[in-house]
Amino acid sequence: MQLARIDPLTIALTQLDPFVCDLLRQIVPSASPGDHPAAHARLYSSPSAGAEPELDADWREFVEPDLREHFEASRSLVERDLATLQPAGPGEEDSSLHIPVAHLDSWINAMNQARLTLAEKHGITEQDMRRELTLGDARSFALFQIEFYGELQFCFIREVERKV
Amino acid sequence: MSGTFVETETETEEAIDVPWNVVVHNDPINLTTYVTMVFQRIFGYSRTKAEKHMLEVHQLGRSILWSGERERAESYVQQLHAYLLLSTLEKSS
Numbered sequence: 001m002q003l004a005r006i007d008p009l010t011i012a013l014t015q016l017d018p019f020v021c022d023l024l025r026q027i028v029p030s031a032s033p034g035d036h037p038a039a040h041a042r043l044y045s046s047p048s049a050g051a052e053p054e055l056d057a058d059w060r061e062f063v064e065p066d067l068r069e070h071f072e073a074s075r076s077l078v079e080r081d082l083a084t085l086q087p088a089g090p091g092e093e094d095s096s097l098h099i100p101v102a103h104l105d106s107w108i109n110a111m112n113q114a115r116l117t118l119a120e121k122h123g124i125t126e127q128d129m130r131r132e133l134t135l136g137d138a139r140s141f142a143l144f145q146i147e148f149y150g151e152l153q154f155c156f157i158r159e160v161e162r163k164v
Numbered sequence: 165m166s167g168t169f170v171e172t173e174t175e176t177e178e179a180i181d182v183p184w185n186v187v188v189h190n191d192p193i194n195l196t197t198y199v200t201m202v203f204q205r206i207f208g209y210s211r212t213k214a215e216k217h218m219l220e221v222h223q224l225g226r227s228i229l230w231s232g233e234r235e236r237a238e239s240y241v242q243q244l245h246a247y248l249l250l251s252t253l254e255k256s257s
Contacts (some may be wrong), residue, residue: 049252112248119193126192
């Protein structure tokens with residue numbers, strides 16, 4: 001995979017093999033906490049860690065809906081961009097993707113949702129994050145996704161902060 | 165005796181409202197570069213100051229990012245949650 005700024009407003013991801021394309025397409029599904037209580041609690045954490053029950057209740061009623069809307073908007077934008085993922089040329093296996101720089105914040109946010117949700121669902125710890133990656137089961141694959149999205153986040157943050 | 169003292173007492177009670185701290189807690193999943201960027205954006209901190217707080221979170225488990233009146237503290241925590249950082253507000257001791 002290659003990342004390049006092709007003009008001041010656009011980045012291009014190129015040489016995306018089918019495996020990487022699948023990883024990108026997994027961002028949005030992986031970001032859904034579903035009915036997993038710990039994943040939901042991580043995305044919508046208590047503002048007082050339980051010390052102020054009244055504040056927590058108000059937060060759930062008035063703030064959580066805004067956060068939910070914000071997270072959904074980020075995921076929707078990522079889905080829209082991914083819909084333009086296409087083969088680099090006729091008969092080519094690799095694909096490319098152009099992403100407006102203005103969308104990068106949403107990508108960073110959606111990948112963060114995915115990383116945190118995957119970590120909660122698979123019980124990923126700080127020690128796991130330091131271990132050498134091996135593939136073989138769902139938990140290892142989740143750890144691989146977390147690392148991959150982290151690398152992409154890092155590159156996108158660098159692009160967002162870059163003065164053009 | 166007139167009742168004017170009661171009103172003064174109420175005003176004093178409101179005036180000594182304790183400040184609230186905006187606290188960010190350690191989270192092994194969030195990238196350090198991401199945390200630094202968020203601190204710069206929300207609090208307008210320089211990169212050096214943002215990194216100092218990021219390291220405090222990483223090494224000590226938590227860092228107080230801001231202290232002051234409750235409404236503004238809540239607004240900061242809401243913004244931090246929108247960036248998916250683990251943050252709380254607590255009364256300053």
